[in-house]
Amino acid sequence: MFLIRRTVYHSLVEREILFTGIGGQGVQLAARTLAEAAMADGRRVQLFASYGGMMRGGNSDSFLVIADRAITLPPVVGTAWAAVVMHHEHAADVWAKLRPDSIAIINDSVVEPNSRPNNSAVEVVEVPALDIASEVGSPLAASLVLVGALVARTDLVSADALLDGAAKVLPSYRSEAAAVNREALAAGLKIGETTHPAWELSVA
Amino acid sequence: MTERRPDGLTVLPSDVAPTDAIQVADFTPDLVDVGEHHLCPGCGEPIAIRAVMDGISLLGLADKCMAVFGIGCSTAFSNNLDVEVLQALHGRAPSVATGVIRMRPELAVFTIQGDGDMANEGLQEVLHAAARGENIVCIMLNNGVFGETGGHLTVTTTIGQRTKNTIEGRNAAEHGHPMRIAEMLAQIDGVGYVARGAVNDAGNVARTKRMIVDAFTAQQQQLGLSFVEILTMCPTGWFIPTDEAPAYLAETIAGTHAVGVLRSELT
Amino acid sequence: MTTRLVEGSEVVADAMVRAGCRFFAGYPMTPFTEVLEHMATALPPVGGVCVNAESELEAVGMVWGAAAAGTRAATGSTGQGLSLMQESIAEASLAGIGFVVLNMARGQGDYFQATRGGGHGDYRTPVLAPSGPVEVAELMAEAFELADRWRNPVVVVGDYYMAHTWVDIETPGEVPEPPPAPEWSLDGHSGGSGAAKLVSPLGTAKRRDGVGYDLAAHYEGCAQRRREMTAGITPRAELVETDDAEVVLVAYGTMARYADAAVSALRSEGHRVGLVRPITLWPFPEAQVKAAADGSAGVVAVYENNAGQMIDDVRLSLLGSSPVVGLNSFATDSSAFGIAPDVTVENLTASVRELLSEFGQDAT
Numbered sequence: 001m002f003l004i005r006r007t008v009y010h011s012l013v014e015r016e017i018l019f020t021g022i023g024g025q026g027v028q029l030a031a032r033t034l035a036e037a038a039m040a041d042g043r044r045v046q047l048f049a050s051y052g053g054m055m056r057g058g059n060s061d062s063f064l065v066i067a068d069r070a071i072t073l074p075p076v077v078g079t080a081w082a083a084v085v086m087h088h089e090h091a092a093d094v095w096a097k098l099r100p101d102s103i104a105i106i107n108d109s110v111v112e113p114n115s116r117p118n119n120s121a122v123e124v125v126e127v128p129a130l131d132i133a134s135e136v137g138s139p140l141a142a143s144l145v146l147v148g149a150l151v152a153r154t155d156l157v158s159a160d161a162l163l164d165g166a167a168k169v170l171p172s173y174r175s176e177a178a179a180v181n182r183e184a185l186a187a188g189l190k191i192g193e194t195t196h197p198a199w200e201l202s203v204a
Numbered sequence: 205m206t207e208r209r210p211d212g213l214t215v216l217p218s219d220v221a222p223t224d225a226i227q228v229a230d231f232t233p234d235l236v237d238v239g240e241h242h243l244c245p246g247c248g249e250p251i252a253i254r255a256v257m258d259g260i261s262l263l264g265l266a267d268k269c270m271a272v273f274g275i276g277c278s279t280a281f282s283n284n285l286d287v288e289v290l291q292a293l294h295g296r297a298p299s300v301a302t303g304v305i306r307m308r309p310e311l312a313v314f315t316i317q318g319d320g321d322m323a324n325e326g327l328q329e330v331l332h333a334a335a336r337g338e339n340i341v342c343i344m345l346n347n348g349v350f351g352e353t354g355g356h357l358t359v360t361t362t363i364g365q366r367t368k369n370t371i372e373g374r375n376a377a378e379h380g381h382p383m384r385i386a387e388m389l390a391q392i393d394g395v396g397y398v399a400r401g402a403v404n405d406a407g408n409v410a411r412t413k414r415m416i417v418d419a420f421t422a423q424q425q426q427l428g429l430s431f432v433e434i435l436t437m438c439p440t441g442w443f444i445p446t447d448e449a450p451a452y453l454a455e456t457i458a459g460t461h462a463v464g465v466l467r468s469e470l471t
Numbered sequence: 472m473t474t475r476l477v478e479g480s481e482v483v484a485d486a487m488v489r490a491g492c493r494f495f496a497g498y499p500m501t502p503f504t505e506v507l508e509h510m511a512t513a514l515p516p517v518g519g520v521c522v523n524a525e526s527e528l529e530a531v532g533m534v535w536g537a538a539a540a541g542t543r544a545a546t547g548s549t550g551q552g553l554s555l556m557q558e559s560i561a562e563a564s565l566a567g568i569g570f571v572v573l574n575m576a577r578g579q580g581d582y583f584q585a586t587r588g589g590g591h592g593d594y595r596t597p598v599l600a601p602s603g604p605v606e607v608a609e610l611m612a613e614a615f616e617l618a619d620r621w622r623n624p625v626v627v628v629g630d631y632y633m634a635h636t637w638v639d640i641e642t643p644g645e646v647p648e649p650p651p652a653p654e655w656s657l658d659g660h661s662g663g664s665g666a667a668k669l670v671s672p673l674g675t676a677k678r679r680d681g682v683g684y685d686l687a688a689h690y691e692g693c694a695q696r697r698r699e700m701t702a703g704i705t706p707r708a709e710l711v712e713t714d715d716a717e718v719v720l721v722a723y724g725t726m727a728r729y730a731d732a733a734v735s736a737l738r739s740e741g742h743r744v745g746l747v748r749p750i751t752l753w754p755f756p757e758a759q760v761k762a763a764a765d766g767s768a769g770v771v772a773v774y775e776n777n778a779g780q781m782i783d784d785v786r787l788s789l790l791g792s793s794p795v796v797g798l799n800s801f802a803t804d805s806s807a808f809g810i811a812p813d814v815t816v817e818n819l820t821a822s823v824r825e826l827l828s829e830f831g832q833d834a835t
C-alpha cells in the first residue's frame with residue numbers, strides 16, 4: 001500500500017520551550033503545568049520528557065512545543081524560543097539551542113553565574129526561585145515560580161489557565177500540594193511585565 | 205522356570221510370555237488413549253501420569269481441566285491423553301499455566317514437568333507461581349536425571365546416584381548437593397498442598413494417587429498452588445537393569461527425598 | 472470526547488486495550504516501564520489482567536498461556552528483556568500462538584532483533600513501526616488482527632521518544648468488546664470427548680491417530696503458513712514528496728519524524744528531497760523503496776539511530792540500482808536510552824545538503 005503525502009508549508013507559530021534541571025527539582029512538573037495551561041487556552045502541545053532512569057539526581061529535561069495548529073516537529077527541537085533553567089549541570093545544550101530573540105528564565109538560587117546563554121541577545125531573567133518558593137511555603141515549587149515568571153514576561157498562556165494547571169498535573173497521592181503550587185505560580189506571575197509577547201505574530 | 209513368592213503367588217519371568225493367557229479386562233484409564241508410546245520399559249513416568257489422569261477422572265474434571273506439559277521424556281506422552289494439553293517450553297510451564305488460570309479461573313489447570321525442567325531450567329517459575337498463590341497444581345516427575353537428553357545430573361540427583369555425568373555416583377565434594385524441592389515449596393506462603401509420592405511399588409502408587417486427588421481438591425477449593433513431586437524410575441538414565449530400578453529408587457533416592465505429605469491447607 | 476495531555480506510553484496502553492488486549496505481563500525496564508504501569512491501571516476495569524511478572528521469561532510464558540486460552544494478550548520490554556524472550560517468541564510461531572510484543576527500544580539498535588527474529592529456527596514475525604504516539608492507536612489494532620489472523624507473534628516497535636512524548640489527544644469513547652476466542656484456542660472443555668485439543672510447538676497430531684508428533688509434517692505446515700503470511704501481508708510505507716526527489720531519505724519510527732521535518736525545510740528552500748517511511752518493517756516495503764528510488768533519485772539515504780541495520784533491507788530492495796548511503800553516526804547521551812543529542816532536524820538538513828551537492832543536479 002502506498003500512502004503518498006505532500007508536505008504542507010504554512011507559516012505556523014510554534015513556541016519551543018526547553019526545560020533543564022536535575023531529578024527532584026520539579027522540571028517535569030513545571031513543563032506539564034505549562035502544557036496543561038496551553039491546552040486550556042485552546043492551543044496544541046507536544047512535550048518530550050527526558051530523564052535518566054533515576055528519579056533523583058540525574059538529568060531531567062523537557063522539550064515543550066506550543067502551537068496554534070497540529071504540531072509536526074519531532075520530539076527534540078534543534079532551536080528554541082525560551083528556556084527554563086533550574087540547574088547548570090546540563091544547561092550547555094540549552095544555551096546552545098537558544099535563538100537570538102529568545103528568553104531564558106534562570107533559577108538564580110542554584111545556577112552558577114558563569115552558566116548563561118551563549119548569545120548576548122537572549123533576554124535573561126534571573127529569579128531567586130528558591131527564596132520565593134520558600135516564602136510561599138514550599139521550596140519544592142521553585143520550578144513553578146520560574147514558569148510563572150516566563151508567563152509574566154511572555155503571556156505564553158493566560159494567567160488563569162496557568163494557575164488552574166497546578167491541580168491538573170498532580171497525581172491523586174500528591175493532590176495536597178496543589179494549593180501551594182498555585183501560590184508559587186502566582187508569585188512567579190508577579191515577576192515583571194511583558195517584554196517578549198509570545199503570540200503577537202499569531203494568525204490563529 | 206517358575207518361581208514362588210513367599211506369599212505363594214506365581215512369578216513369571218518377564219522374558220517368557222504366558223502362552224495361555226487371555227485378556228479379561230482393559231485397565232487403561234479413560235483419559236489415556238490406547239496406543240504406543242516411546243518411553244522406555246520400566247519408566248516410572250507413564251505410571252505417574254496415569255495416576256494423575258485417574259485423579260482427574262475420579263474428581264470429574266476431565267472436561268474442566270488443562271494440562272500444561274514441560275519438555276522431557278513425559279512430553280512424548282502428552283498426545284496420548286484425552287485432556288486438553290498446552291505444551292510449554294523447557295522450564296516455562298508454571299508461567300504458561302499462570303496465563304491460562306488468570307483468564308480461565310474456573311479450570312483445573314495443572315503442569316507436568318520433569319525435575320530437570322522444573323528445578324534446573326525453571327526453578328524460579330514454580331517458586332514465584334507459589335508465592336503469587338496461583339491456583340494451579342504443579343506435578344514434578346523426579347527421577348534425578350535429564351532422562352530425555354541421556355541421563356545427566358540434575359539439582360535433585362541424590363548423593364550416590366548414578367547419572368551419565370556421575371557414573372560412580374554423585375558425591376558432594378565434586379558435584380554439589382541435591383536440592384529438596386517439595387521442602388522448599390512447603391515453606392512458601394501461597395501454597396495449598398505439598399506432598400511427595402513415588403511409583404516404585406503398588407503401595408506408593410496408591411498413596412500418590414491420594415496425594416493427587418488431595419492436590420486437585422485443594423485447587424478446586426482455591427487454596428493456592430498445590431505441588432506433588434513424584435519419584436519415578438529411570439532405569440535408562442540410571443544405567444541399571446530395568447527390574448532393579450524400583451529398589452534403587454527406594455534405596456538411593458527416597459532416603460533424601462522422603463515420601464509423605466509436607467503441608468496441607470485442606471480442612 | 473475530551474482532549475487530554477497523555478504520555479505516549481499511556482497512548483500505547485490505551486491502544487492495546489482498545490484493540491482487545493485483555494492480558495498483559497511485563498517486567499520493568501526503561502522505556503517500557505510506563506506502558507506496564509498504565510496497563511496495570513487500564514486492564515482491571517475492563518475485566519483484563521496485568522501481571523507484574525518476576526522476569527521477562529515468565530512474562531512471555533504467561534502471555535503464551537493466556538493467548539492459547541483464547542485471550543488477546545501482549546508483553547514487551549526493551550532490548551535486553553526481549554533477548555530473554557526470544558525462545559518463546561520463536562516457538563510460539565511454531566505453536567501457532569499469536570500475541571503482540573512491544574519493543575520499546577533504546578534507539579534503533581534492535582532493528583535486526585525485531586525484523587530477523589532474535590530467536591532460533593525458521594520463523595518470522597510481522598513488525599509494525601508507528602512514527603509516534605499519534606499513529607499507535609491505528610497500528611496496534613492491526614497488530615492484534617495480524618497476530619490472530621496468522622497465529623504468530625507480532626512485534627510493534629517503539630522507543631524512548633514514543634514512550635515519553637506527551638501529546639494532546641482526544642480520549643475516545645467506550646472501549647469496544649474484544650473479539651471471541653479463536654476456534655483453535657483452548658478452553659479446557661474438550662477433555663474426555665475422545666478428541667481433546669492440543670496446542671504445541673511440536674504439532675497437534677494425536678498418538679491414537681497412529682501418528683504422534685510428526686515433526687517433519689508439522690514443520691512443513693509451519694513453513695507453509697509462513698509462506699502464506701509473507702505473501703498475505705501487504706507491506707506498508709508512507710511516501711513524502713518522492714516522485715521528483717534527488718535525495719530519497721528512508722527512515723522509520725521517530726527518526727522518520729525528523730526526516731519528515733527536514734524534507735519540509737529543504738523543500739521550502741526549493742530542494743528536491745523526499746522520504747520513504749516504512750510502516751511495516753517486515754515484510755519490508757521493497758516495492759515502495761524501489762519505486763521512490765527509480766524516479767530521479769541520485770542517492771538513497773538511510774537515516775537510522777544505529778550503526779546501520781535497515782540499510783541492508785534498503786539495499787536488498789534496490790539490488791544495486793541506486794547508490795545507498797547511511798546517515799547514522801550519532802553520539803548517544805549518557806543515559807543509554809537511545810536519545811541521540813545529534814539527532815536534530817538541523818543536523819539532518821545539513822547532511823542532506825551535502826548529499827545534494829554530491830549527488831543532486833547542482834553536483835559538480
Ligand SMILES: Cc1ncc(C[n+]2csc(CCOP(=O)(O)OP(=O)(O)O)c2C)c(N)n1
Pocket residue numbers: 249275276277278294317318319320321322345347349350351352353358
Ligand atoms: C532451553 C532448553 N534447553 C535444553 C533443552 C534440552 N532438554 C530437553 S529435555 C531436557 C531435560 C529433561 O529432564 P527432565 O525435565 O528431568 O525430564 P525427564 O526427561 O527426566 O523426564 C533437556 C535438557 C531444551 N529442550 N530446551
Ligand code: SF4
Pocket residue numbers: 242243244246247248249277347351352437438439440441
Ligand atoms: S530415559 Fe528415563 S525417564 Fe526417559 S523414558 Fe526412559 S526411563 Fe523414562
Ligand SMILES: [Mg+2]
Pocket residue numbers: 276318319320345346347348349350351358
Ligand atoms: Mg528427570
